[in-house]
Amino acid sequence: MLTLKYIQENAELIIERLKVKNFDASAIVQQINEENNKRKETQLQVDALKAEMNKLSKEIGMLFKDKKIDEANAAKSKTAELKDEIKALDTSFAEIDSKLNALLVQIPNVPHELVPFGKTEDDNVEIKSGGSMPTLYEGNQPHWELIQKYDIIDFELGTKLTGAGFPVYKGKGAKLQRALISFFLDEAENAGYNEIMPPILVNEDSGFGTGQLPDKEGMMYHATVDNLYLVPTAEVPVTNIYRDVILNEDQLPVKNMAYTPCFRREAGSWGAHVRGLNRLHQFDKVEIVQIAHPDKSYEILDEMVAHVESIINKLKLPYRIVRLCGGDTSFTSAMTYDFEVYSAAQERWLEVSSVSNFETYQANRLKCRYKGKDMKKPELAHTLNGSALALPRILAALLENNQTPDGIRIPEVLVPYCRFDTIK
RNA sequence: GGAGAGUUGCCGGAGUGGUCGAACGGGGCAGUCUCGAAAACUGUUGUACUUUCGAGUACCGGGGGUUCGAAUCCCUCACUCUCCGCCA
Numbered sequence: 001m002l003t004l005k006y007i008q009e010n011a012e013l014i015i016e017r018l019k020v021k022n023f024d025a026s027a028i029v030q031q032i033n034e035e036n037n038k039r040k041e042t043q044l045q046v047d048a049l050k051a052e053m054n055k056l057s058k059e060i061g062m063l064f065k066d067k068k069i070d071e072a073n074a075a076k077s078k079t080a081e082l083k084d085e086i087k088a089l090d091t092s093f094a095e096i097d098s099k100l101n102a103l104l105v106q107i108p109n110v111p112h113e114l115v116p117f118g119k120t121e122d123d124n125v126e127i128k129s130g131g132s133m134p135t136l137y138e139g140n141q142p143h144w145e146l147i148q149k150y151d152i153i154d155f156e157l158g159t160k161l162t163g164a165g166f167p168v169y170k171g172k173g174a175k176l177q178r179a180l181i182s183f184f185l186d187e188a189e190n191a192g193y194n195e196i197m198p199p200i201l202v203n204e205d206s207g208f209g210t211g212q213l214p215d216k217e218g219m220m221y222h223a224t225v226d227n228l229y230l231v232p233t234a235e236v237p238v239t240n241i242y243r244d245v246i247l248n249e250d251q252l253p254v255k256n257m258a259y260t261p262c263f264r265r266e267a268g269s270w271g272a273h274v275r276g277l278n279r280l281h282q283f284d285k286v287e288i289v290q291i292a293h294p295d296k297s298y299e300i301l302d303e304m305v306a307h308v309e310s311i312i313n314k315l316k317l318p319y320r321i322v323r324l325c326g327g328d329t330s331f332t333s334a335m336t337y338d339f340e341v342y343s344a345a346q347e348r349w350l351e352v353s354s355v356s357n358f359e360t361y362q363a364n365r366l367k368c369r370y371k372g373k374d375m376k377k378p379e380l381a382h383t384l385n386g387s388a389l390a391l392p393r394i395l396a397a398l399l400e401n402n403q404t405p406d407g408i409r410i411p412e413v414l415v416p417y418c419r420f421d422t423i424k
Numbered sequence: 425g426g427a428g429a430g431u432u433g434c435c436g437g438a439g440u441g442g443u444c445g446a447a448c449g450g451g452g453c454a455g456u457c458u459c460g461a462a463a464a465c466u467g468u469u470g471u472a473c474u475u476u477c478g479a480g481u482a483c484c485g486g487g488g489g490u491u492c493g494a495a496u497c498c499c500u501c502a503c504u505c506u507c508c509g510c511c512a
Contacts, residue, residue: 043474047481054481057493061442064492072492079492246471367471373453378471 001104003364003380007032017110020117020326025107035100042096046089053082105215109361111326112298112335118325124338125325130309131318134344134401142345143396144276146403147173150423153277165266165281172423176410177284179417180391181259184286184311188388191307193257193288198237200260201228206240209366211332221263230263234287235385242291242368247381249372253300254291257388259284277392278350284391290384291368294360297382298335301357304386305337308353311389314413317397318342320349334359341393345400350393355386399423 007014011029018025056079063072116125147153152173158166169177185195207213207229212220221230231237238258247254262285288307292300305321312319324336333356340349360380363369369378402409407424415421 040474043481047474050482051480053492058443060492065442076492083492 001364002107004036014110020111020115021108021329022119022327023108028103028106032103035096039096039100042089042093046086046093049082049086053086108331109334111329115329115335116325119327121328123325124322124328126320126322129320131316133318133342136344137405140345140403143399146399172420175418177391179414181284181286182417183414184389185259187311188257188286188288193255196238196256196258198258200231202231202236203228206236209240209243210236210362219265221265231260232264233262234258234260235289238289239383243366245368246378247370249370252293252370257286257288259286277396280392286388288386288388292382292384294382297357297384301384304355304384308339308355308386308388315411332358332361341397343397343400350397352393353387353389358383
């Protein structure tokens, strides 16, 4: 969420910029100002009363010490009224405070000035493309047919064991998953990221810290007996490592990566565009996460984009990078780049990575701060994350784009990991 | 799952009803000394909100309660440790 201070100092700018996200913030900003004024007023009163109470209590203590019991008891009787007043004001302060908080979490992150206006993905701006389009042979097939043909991924078996959207990877399909995960982790390691293997169940506080809770509760699987949530992305546990942490300025940037399975309930529709591997309830992903100095975060965003691009290049997939328009940029993000790879048999672009700078928006919820030598107070850090990469759609594109009448060719970089070069 | 003991600042650790945001030790930072360093000595060292910029308020695992007054007493939840049980 945005900080109160920032909202107060930049109300006009926020309202103007959020139009890019098609969000009218004017009413909420006004309500926030009103609540905040009430809050200040109440705090002023309650603090004064408490100060008086503290003073009285000390005096009573002294009187008892001096054995002036009667005087002490007289003073005691005076406190009752004060106590009631304090209690009442404390209650209304808490109410105002939670109202204010509820308002604050409703304002999306302010988009960066480069984020274009727009409502849907059609308004995203392509900033780069690369790789060469494959020309497939006559009779090529989409991946959902290929996986059956070579018996490497079994959706029906997954349905038997769990339900729709939980595929079973078999034989070379399973090995290919393992190979991709190892390859992605090694690439991230070479780029200076520290490997983390986090829990894949998280508590409520963590869900709140990265913004999945309270609003997007429906996206996560909930283990209700223990009140834990299955992670929708490694971003949640890995970013929450820094919840309530004050880092030293010289520790920045913190570069972590993690492989986890990801679980998404995805209540949305199921149709032609979400066939096969295009949308799953459980999938694998390697995530890169950075905690950055505010002055460096956009430089770092570019670095992260370059990292993802290098991986896709090594896999020799045709891709394009788009800067998301306001309408497509998520609630919490200030700027997001999406990577799409071309799926030749489906003849469409598949989103395989999303790299975002959240600036201080997540950090404010997390209370993730840094402090430098010459700083009086800690400041909020910037958080960034990106998929590097999500497996299923990469796999779909690899299978489709590399199919030949004699089988599916494995990209060279993966062969040492797979220890086979063709799926026949 | 059963029984018991705990949770205090950057770390260790004292504090069982009042002057405690908290002894003492370590660490960090600044200074003295030194060509420099070490040692020694001196000082300093949490976060948040409010502020008429003097200060005020809150925080000793979380929440609630008792009391004029709670780190300290009570309730509750979470976590940690020890023993028993179970177990990859």
